[in-house]
Amino acid sequence: xxxxxxxxxxxxxxxxxxxxxxxxxxxxxxxxxxxxxxxxxxxxxxxxxxxxxxxxxxxxxxxxxxxxxxxxxxxxxxxxxxxxxxxxxxxxxxxxxxxxxxxxxxxxxxxxxxxxxxxxxxxxxxxxxxxxxxxxxxxxxxxxxxxxxxxxxxxxxxxxxxxxxxxxxxxxxxxxxxxxxxxxxxxxxxxxxxxxxxxxxxxxxxxxxxxxxxxxxxxxxxxxxxxxxxxxxxxxxxxxxxxxxxxxxxxxxxxxxxxxxxxxxxxxxxxxxxxxxxxxxxxxxxxxxxxxxxxxxxxxxxxxxxxxxxxxxxxxxxxxxxxxxxxxxxxxxxxxxxxxxxxxxxxxxxxxxxxxxxxxxxxxxxxxxxxxxxxxxxxxxxxxxxxxxxxxxxxxxxxxxxxxxxxxxxxxxxxxxxxxxxxxxxxxxxxxxxxxxxxxxxxxxxxxxxxxxxxxxxxxxxxxxxxxxxxxxxxxxxxxxxxxxxxxxxxxxxxxxxxxxxxxxxxxxxxxxxxxxxxxxxxxxxxxxxxxxxxxxxxxxxxxxxxxxxxxxxxxxxxxxxxxxxxxxxxxxxxxxxxxxxxxxxxxxxxxxxxxxxxxxxxxxxxxxxxxxxxxxxxxxxxxxxxxxxxxxxxxxxxxxxxxxxxxxxxxxxxxxx
DNA sequence: TTAGGGTTAG
Numbered sequence: 001x002x003x004x005x006x007x008x009x010x011x012x013x014x015x016x017x018x019x020x021x022x023x024x025x026x027x028x029x030x031x032x033x034x035x036x037x038x039x040x041x042x043x044x045x046x047x048x049x050x051x052x053x054x055x056x057x058x059x060x061x062x063x064x065x066x067x068x069x070x071x072x073x074x075x076x077x078x079x080x081x082x083x084x085x086x087x088x089x090x091x092x093x094x095x096x097x098x099x100x101x102x103x104x105x106x107x108x109x110x111x112x113x114x115x116x117x118x119x120x121x122x123x124x125x126x127x128x129x130x131x132x133x134x135x136x137x138x139x140x141x142x143x144x145x146x147x148x149x150x151x152x153x154x155x156x157x158x159x160x161x162x163x164x165x166x167x168x169x170x171x172x173x174x175x176x177x178x179x180x181x182x183x184x185x186x187x188x189x190x191x192x193x194x195x196x197x198x199x200x201x202x203x204x205x206x207x208x209x210x211x212x213x214x215x216x217x218x219x220x221x222x223x224x225x226x227x228x229x230x231x232x233x234x235x236x237x238x239x240x241x242x243x244x245x246x247x248x249x250x251x252x253x254x255x256x257x258x259x260x261x262x263x264x265x266x267x268x269x270x271x272x273x274x275x276x277x278x279x280x281x282x283x284x285x286x287x288x289x290x291x292x293x294x295x296x297x298x299x300x301x302x303x304x305x306x307x308x309x310x311x312x313x314x315x316x317x318x319x320x321x322x323x324x325x326x327x328x329x330x331x332x333x334x335x336x337x338x339x340x341x342x343x344x345x346x347x348x349x350x351x352x353x354x355x356x357x358x359x360x361x362x363x364x365x366x367x368x369x370x371x372x373x374x375x376x377x378x379x380x381x382x383x384x385x386x387x388x389x390x391x392x393x394x395x396x397x398x399x400x401x402x403x404x405x406x407x408x409x410x411x412x413x414x415x416x417x418x419x420x421x422x423x424x425x426x427x428x429x430x431x432x433x434x435x436x437x438x439x440x441x442x443x444x445x446x447x448x449x450x451x452x453x454x455x456x457x458x459x460x461x462x463x464x465x466x467x468x469x470x471x472x473x474x475x476x477x478x479x480x481x482x483x484x485x486x487x488x489x490x491x492x493x494x495x496x497x498x499x500x501x502x503x504x505x506x507x508x509x510x511x512x513x514x515x516x517x518x519x520x521x522x523x524x525x526x527x528x529x530x531x532x533x534x535x536x537x538x539x540x541x542x543x544x545x546x547x548x549x550x551x552x553x554x555x556x557x558x559x560x561x562x563x564x565x566x567x568x569x570x571x572x573x574x575x576x577x578x579x580x581x582x583x584x585x586x587x588x589x590x591x592x593x594x595x596x597x598x599x600x601x602x603x604x605x606x607x608x609x610x611x612x613x614x615x616x617x618x619x620x621x622x623x624x625x626x627x628x629x630x631x632x633x634x635x636x637x638x639x640x641x642x643x644x645x646x647x648x649x650x651x652x653x654x655x656x657x658x
Numbered sequence: 659t660t661a662g663g664g665t666t667a668g
């Protein structure tokens with residue numbers, strides 16, 4: 001049975017008047033007249049065929065299969081059947097098959113497209129980034145007087161979000177008001193809020209929200225997310241508390257919001273409230289909580305969330321997103337071994353899992369492992385992205401692997417088609433700088449094709465501190481003072497560099513700049529996880545700890561034992577022009593030393609002492625802790641603001657190069 | 659058919 005068009009789809013071919021038959025395709029004309037079949041039976045046959053085509057489309061797993069079904073659609077005379085064609089377009093969209101040519105073919109053939117077909121095309125184009133085509137389909141459907149449906153506008157708003165075109169969004173918003181009924185459609189309004197939020201027009205989103213005669217959970221959650229993305233957790237929280245009925249998604253938006261806005265403690269508090277109220281959690285919630293634990297960096301939190309994740313049945317083995325989040329968390333909570341265990345058991349690995357693991361190895365100084373993993377992912381066909389290269393280059397940088405770093409940097413564009421961004425240049429400046437090639441690093445910063453940012457000049461300034469080069473430091477610092485006038489760390493670094501060169505007048509000048517800007521030095525602060533799992537805080541120079549007397553005794557004993565094996569306090573670490581005696585006093589009360597003393601008193605000898613620090617570990621503390629690990633035979637792990645140092649038997653995993 | 663997700667350098 002062959003049919004001509006969707007419109008007359010129930011009319012069999014032999015009913016077509018003869019004068020039209022010459023327009024029919026050859027194969028159809030040549031058919032012999034089929035026997036007469038009653039109307040109801042013909043209809044049954046057609047709907048049977050239709051459902052067969054739909055199920056066949058549902059089973060497609062490749063473009064070739066889709067093409068075969070398309071041929072069948074044409075053969076069976078369904079080329080005007082919007083229902084089947086809509087399904088075809090949706091399948092193409094779902095499988096992310098570039099559909100431009102295909103969609104045009106379909107759209108040009110259909111005489112009377114229905115709103116569903118047009119909308120599927122608009123959505124498909126939009127999700128493939130072909131927004132102009134989306135808008136073209138919309139104008140075509142208007143020309144053909146096809147009335148849009150709510151989802152048409154929703155897809156169009158999404159398209160505007162993809163291309164960052166708020167003006168187009170506003171025009172389409174106008175259309176929703178012109179075309180009867182949509183001005184009050186909640187689904188359309190929600191999509192509009194989503195678009196405004198995505199494009200950063202939070203005020204416009206709020207206005208649409210406020211003017212809604214009624215709202216649903218989705219409207220509320222969209223706006224909450226808007227505030228989260230804008231970093232305004234206070235407004236997000238207010239809105240959340242006003243939300244009459246909260247579901248898992250809204251709760252999760254808050255948990256991840258706190259995690260994304262560097263408020264990990266609040267994220268955990270929210271998560272606990274969520275559990276307490278009996279709200280269900282899923283892998284998305286857990287990913288937010290895991291990320292918060294990673295920021296806290298304590299093994300205690302890592303173990304706590306590990307148990308929850310396992311109890312809920314989300315092991316890294318089965319869920320790639322949870323797995324990647326766990327890898328990152330374990331790396332940042334001092335256990336790169338646990339990170340690697342999680343990585344190994346993952347059944348599915350993607351660019352996120354590899355990049356997280358590479359960054360984890362880099363952070364702990366395992367450069368070779370990082371590089372090996374990078375080569376492995378390339379070999380098995382996982383394409384690295386920009387973030388992957390940051391990890392790989394950092395690994396090279398922290399292990400003085402200049403040549404490997406250079407090669408990888410060059411391969412980015414040549415082999416992987418990724419043009420290096422300013423952050424990659426900053427890694428390269430860091431790589432060269434750490435290796436002592438300060439002139440070359442300066443040259444790269446000055447000649448790179450992109451505008452260098454604070455990262456680039458900061459890397460150079462850091463290298464100048466390592467190699468005591470006040471002249472290049474001054475160049476880097478001048479750039480930094482312009483780019484980041486209020487970043488206290490840059491002033492401290494420059495002042496330290498001048499101090500170690502004995503240029504005390506310059507030190508005073510930097511101090512004056514800081515005073516004039518009203519900048520105050522961040523006090524050095526360290527944290528230690530005690531035997532009972534409590535996090536204790538230690539500030540530099542703080543003598544108010546209840547066990548300070550014991551801690552002081554421990555430090556003095558250590559100092560005497562270390563002096564006997566050749567340790568001398570490193571006065572260059574102090575950027576004050578004070579007496580040597582005063583420098584010694586300042587050095588011995590650095591926060592990491594206080595934490596170490598407490599750790600030695602509190603933590604059993606079989607366990608490592610884990611210390612976290614808010615700023616970079618100083619030279620003196622590094623060498624002090626190194627030797628302490630030798631004479632006490634203790635494993636001491638310090639996480640500073642950049643990376644980990646594993647001290648064991650008088651050696652550090654960073655190889656004294658950090 | 660619309661809302662929440664993992665990796666980033668000084």
